[in-house]
Amino acid sequence: MVAENNASSAVPSANRVTFLKRKVISIYDSLQTLQNALTNSTLSAINECGLSVRLKQIERLQTSFDINQTSLEELDLREDFDELAISMEISVRSEIAKRVSILPCSTFRDQSVLSAQTVRAKAPPAIPALKLPTFTSGYTEWADFYSMFTTVIENHPDLADIEKLQHLRSCLKDSALDANRSLEITNDNYAIALNLLEKRLNNRRLVFQAHILEMLGLKRVAGGSVVALRELSDQFNAHIRALKNMGNTEQIAGCIIVQIILQKLDPSSQAKWEERLEDSTFVNLTPSWEHMATFLEQRCRTMKTVNGKLCP
Structure with a gap:
């Protein structure tokens, strides 16, 4: 039983x-x-x-x-x-x-994943996370921003394009953000958003001129202030270093002369000069004092003809 x-x-x-x-x-x-x-x-x-x-x-x-x-x-x-x-x-x-x-310093701690031959070295001290800079629309700031963004976000192996686009949007303000505000947050739109900014801001001539204008617009040091003098020196040297990365001393000097003369022209002539620079001939060129001299001569002849005066 x-x-x-x-x-x-x-x-x-x-x-x-x-x-x-x-x-x-x-x-x-x-x-x-x-x-x-x-x-x-x-x-x-x-x-x-x-x-x-x-x-x-x-x-x-x-x-x-x-x-x-x-x-x-x-x-x-x-x-x-x-x-x-x-x-x-x-x-x-x-x-x-x-x-x-x-990422050899990964925080993952599942020991079943690690090989028996893994070298258990002393972990280095934690490094603070890099904070991405905010970008508005300045030509002089684009190169530094793009370099930082590329290093931290663009080249990150574990980020999807949709995440990169979210990081990009979080860094932008004002007109830079307006440039791609209408784009939906999708994987495909990341490359489009970055290309929009590249086309607008990665213009060698405009970046070169922007550094010159900012340098010419530096505030005068008043009252013998050491702090103000140091600030002027630092800003001036920063612009000069950026300009030397894009051109030689002759090009820098020529562009400075052009900007000084340009500020003396009437608004109509200034507009004509800018229209001239939009020509494909000047896309990758830095305007020199020779270009300005030629423009002034042609501008004088044009205005005389328009006013009915054909004398030299």
């Missing part, structure tokens, strides 16, 4: 078998659902804590599957389940390993 009881307890009842089948299939479906959610793009967007959670979720499903499948031999999904679980675990661990290789 005891033997019969033991035998009957060793074999699952019909209801028990049905329950186990449903349980195993449910666990298998859960694993497939998780696999569909963990695409390459999704994995790259998940932070380190999230990756750790996904690994533990896969491990829990494996444990639950093993327990239920062991009691059920009629429905054998073990081979398919194990193959799927191993494939998913490899994907998640590969993503983690890639980040560890890129």
Whole structure:
């Protein structure tokens, strides 16, 4: 009698078998659902804590599957389940390993991911996060802003284009923000937004002239103030360094002369000069005093002709 009881307890009842089948299939479906959610793009967007959670979720499903499948031999999904679980675990661990290789000081602490040969060096002190500068629309500020943004955001390996666009929008103000305010926050619009700013601000001639104008507009030092004198010196040297990165001493001197003369002209002549510079000939050129002399001569002849005076 005891033997019969033991035998009957060793074999699952019909209801028990049905329950186990449903349980195993449910666990298998859960694993497939998780696999569909963990695409390459999704994995790259998940932070380190999230990756750790996904690994533990896969491990829990494996444990639950093993327990239920062991009691059920009629429905054998073990081979398919194990193959799927191993494939998913490899994907998640590969993503983690890639980040560890890129960011050796990563805060990820799941020791199951780290190799036994990992060198456990003393962690360096934490470095404060870089704060992106705010950009309005100044030609003289574009190069520094673009360099910083490219280093911190554009070249970041783990940021999607939609995230880069959000960072870009958060840095812009005034007319720079107005230039791409109408663009929706999407992956495709990131390149468009950056290109709009590039076309408007990455103009060698306008950047060169902007530095000259700001340098000529520096405030006069009054009262023998050492602080004011130091500020003037720092600002002047900053503009000179920027100008030397774009042209030689002769070009800088020529542009200074042009701006001095330009400020002496009437508004109509100033407008004509700017129209002349918009010609494709001047796109990559720095206007020199020779260009200004030629313009003034032509302008005089034009005005004499318009006024009915043909004498030289």
